[in-house]
Amino acid sequence: MTAAQADLRIDSPSMEDGAALWRLAKESGTLDLNSSYSYLLWCRDFAATSAVARAEGGEPVGFVTGYVRPEDPQTLLVWQVAVDAAHRGRGLAAALLDGLASRVAAERPLTAVETTITPGNTASERLFTSFADRHGATVTREVLFGAGLFPDGPHDPEVLYRIGPLAF
Numbered sequence: 001m002t003a004a005q006a007d008l009r010i011d012s013p014s015m016e017d018g019a020a021l022w023r024l025a026k027e028s029g030t031l032d033l034n035s036s037y038s039y040l041l042w043c044r045d046f047a048a049t050s051a052v053a054r055a056e057g058g059e060p061v062g063f064v065t066g067y068v069r070p071e072d073p074q075t076l077l078v079w080q081v082a083v084d085a086a087h088r089g090r091g092l093a094a095a096l097l098d099g100l101a102s103r104v105a106a107e108r109p110l111t112a113v114e115t116t117i118t119p120g121n122t123a124s125e126r127l128f129t130s131f132a133d134r135h136g137a138t139v140t141r142e143v144l145f146g147a148g149l150f151p152d153g154p155h156d157p158e159v160l161y162r163i164g165p166l167a168f
Contacts, residue, residue, distance in 0.1 A: 008092065010099045013043040013052040013063065020060040021052070024082040030121060031080055042079075048107070049076060051100040053083070053092055061087045064096040068108070075164075076104050078115040081127065093127050098134070105168035112164030116144055118156040125161075132163045139163050 018040035053062035144160035
């Protein structure tokens with residue numbers, strides 16, 4: 001963690017954090033917003049594969065949510081990353097991602113991280129390619145979900161970024 005992040009604590013989310021994660025996702029302006037219920041469930045069922053950054057008072061100011069892929073248990077799929085606007089530009093998203101990957105790798109073999117990114121989301125592209133660089137891994141890209149698969153109106157395709165092999 002950098003000096004600019006010294007006043008923050010990174011740990012696992014609790015169910016009580018679900019509302020704050022929903023708010024951070026909503027205020028991000030770029031994430032697909034899921035129901036508040038889904039964030040509550042996420043904080044209950046996937047806390048071990050998610051991370052939250054807390055300000056001095058304990059309020060979440062950033063998060064990364066993920067899960068271990070059932071068909072590929074050495075792969076962590078990162079679902080969403082969000083940082084409060086007041087805390088952006090300090091490397092917090094990278095610290096959350098690195099911390100989560102290290103924590104998961106300490107508990108199980110972890111050889112890859114996956115995420116999906118819509119074309120033009122340069123902040124996410126930079127976050128995940130710099131993660132790959134820091135960990136000496138390569139990035140492969142392919143369209144996972146084409147635009148035509150989304151039933152709720154226009155949606156950009158979701159490009160799968162697979163980062164690996166990783167060695168922790």
